Amino acid sequence: MRRVLSRVCALALLVGASLTPALPASAAGNTLTVDVGDVVRPVTHVASGGLYGVGSDSEPTSDQLLPLSPISFTQPPPGTTHLGNGATEPCCDALDVTGNITRAGAQQFIRMPDIYPSFPYQWQGWADWEDKVRTMVQDRLDATWATNIQGWEIWNEADWTWDTAAAGSWHDGWTRTYRLIRTMDTVTPIVGPGDSHYSHDRMLAFLTHARDTNTVPDVIIWHELGSMDWNSFDDHVADYRAIERSLGISPRPIAINEYNSRDQMDIPSVAVHWISVLERHGAREAHRAYWFEAGTFNGLFTLDGQPTASYWAYRWYGEMAGNVVRTTPQSWLDGVASYDSSREIVNVVLGGDSGNNAVRVDGLASFGSSVDVTVRSVPGSGRHTHVSAPTVMSTSTMPVSNGSVTVPVNGMTAEGAYQVVVTPAGGPTSSWQQTYEAENATVVNAQTRSSSGASNGYYVGGIDGSADMRSDSFVDFTVNVPTARSYTMTIRYANGTGATSTHGLAYNGGAWSTVSYPPTPGWAQFAEVDVTVDLDAGYNMIRLAKGSPYFDGGTGYAELDSITLS
Structure with a gap:
């Protein structure tokens, strides 16, 4: 977490990098290559989270958050006294904002040391400290309605904020706090170590101690805050995975719960660089750093709640569905791309170079002999500039040659962000998204698995938990429909129990009903069942649950592949 100028200077010394590197002033002729047939992972919007991104139960509003498809946040603990970034009153403790975050389809980590008022702590x-820990954990345990707490962050940036002289060694402090939490809460994941930057030596020493004391975090977190640190992220991940293997630790999810530097936070193309590498190199989730006011989603909104240029880059990213597919950058030009096979849409978000450049999309043989292409842009303006809408640079129909099309993106600026959307000629197969893959949804206490029999290659299994709000298993689908009306929702599921199983169904905070799943020939062998849902125009949240607050719990077990609205 970043709050004071002296800390920025300290970070510069730590990472050994200038805080204001030059973006390319003049370059041309580079090509970002997209391979639709090379799947990286299901779309889960890895980089769409934020630290203190939510300021209250209505700031940002649900209408503002939902198009961004946020995956997770880090928020201060219940009872926080923290005053970040010049604030005069504490804000946005995890339990106060849990409704807003849940409505947005996201989860959250609780940053425990932000119980203290100042930073450094x-x-x-x-x-x-132990009294504070007990109180925070008990407050969470008492919040039986809150399902979106996905981790306890024991400390923040212990590499420079842990008071060794007064508190003893950081490793012993970690173990002591970990064990105290586990005396009260044996279920909620514990995340760490949360250093201000990646260090091989610190990570090795920490994990060795954690292994030897049986206190290895459930989720590994660190920060990526240096200017242009995206260039090193793949090396950091590779180094971390090598440490895991050397110590015999099973692979942990990686969460970068602060990313981007203060001086580059406002630059849309820099956000695109970060999104691209975080998707490409295996983070489970990542949070925009808290340099600015809480509740602005760290500069995606102005102080009066209007979208900035960077907002549109994240909104394009939030529109992605289906699978993230392989992108190959060239020079400074980079981007992230998705392919939604249910609608035949390729969505590319790119930036980082100036001049006349291009996007080459391979693997389009199924699109036919020609494609429709739309290119949009937003400028490189910062967090105080309202950008009401992107600029449409071009719309065209282009021929496909050997399954490929090369789209010119001319007149680029190094700071702006760009979107290229490719569909078969005549547009996508439906005017609005009707099929939603379970693996693209918010999956809580369950697992995404692969199968050739699943639509789009993936499905969600292990939806087994119903003991309490910490272990409840469910899938939250965020859907966007054109009109308010009743829809038939076709659920594609598998049930290998040999008997009828059930899930709870609720949407938009309404009452629970029960969905019955007759048996299928086996697990990952799918059938369909239809139910009727009454949805509002625009965004709706649909939960299918084995367990959830105010629901008695499903019977048997079932796996989810997708839902289709018609």
């Missing part, structure tokens, strides 16, 4: 002794 002022240690008040072990008795004080």
Whole structure:
């Protein structure tokens, strides 16, 4: 977390990098290559989270958050006294904003040391800290309605904020706090170590100690905050995975719960660089750093709640569905791309170079002999500039040659962001998205699995938990429909139990009903069942659950492949 100028200077010393590197002033002729047939992973909008991104139960509003498809946030703990970035009152503790985050289809980590008012944290002794930990955990346990707490972050940037002289070694402090949490809460994941930057030596020492004390985090977190640190992210991931293997630790999810530097936070093309590498190199989730005011989603909205240029880059990213597919950057030109096979849409978000460049999309043989292409742009303006809408640079129909099309993106600026959308000639197969893959949804206490029999190659299994709000298993689908009316929702499922199973169904905070799944020939062998849902125009949240608050719990077990609205 970043709050004071002196900390920025300290970070510069740590990473050994200038805080204001030059973006390319003049370059041309580079090509971003997209291979529709090379799947990286299901779309889950890895980079769409934020630290203190939600300021209250209505800031940003649900209408503002939903198009961004946020995956997760880091928020301060219940009872926080923290005053970040010049704030005069504490804000946005995890339980106060849990409704807003749930409505947005996201989860959250609780940053425990933000119970303290100032940063760097002022240690008040072990008795004080342990009393605070017990109170925070108990407050969460009492919030039986809150399902979106996905981790306890024990400390933040211990590499420079842990008071060794007063509190003892960081490793012993981690173990002591971990064990205290587990005396009260054996279910909620614990995340760490949360250093301000990736360090091989620190990570190796920390994980060795954690392994030897049986306190290895459930999720590994660190920060990527140096200017142009996206260039090193793949090396950091590879190094971390090598440490895991060397210590015999099973692979943990990686969450970068602060990314981007203060001086580049407002630059849309820099956000595109970060999104691209975070998707490409295996983060489960990542949060925009908290340099600015809470509740602005760290500069995606102006202080009066209007979208900025960077907002549109993230909104294009939030529109992605289906699978993330392979992109190959050239020079400074980089981007992220998705292919939604249910609608035949390729969505590319790119940036980072200036001049006349191009996007080459391969693997389009199924699109026919020609494609429709739309190119949009937003400028490189910052967080105080309202950008009401992207600029449409061009719309055209282009021939496909050997399954490929090369789209010119002319007059690029190094700071702006761009979107290229490719569909078969005549447009996508439906005017609005009707099929939603379970693996693209918010999957809680369940697992995404692959199968050739699943639509789009993936499905969600292990939807087994119903003990309480910490272990409840469910899938939350965010859907966007054109009109308010009743829709038939076709659920594609598998049930290998040999008997009828059930899930709970609720949408938009309404009452629960029950969905019955007759048995199928086996697991990952899918059938369909139809139910009727009454949806509002625009965004709706649909939950299918084995367990959830205010629901008695499903019977048997079932796997989910997709839902289709018609």
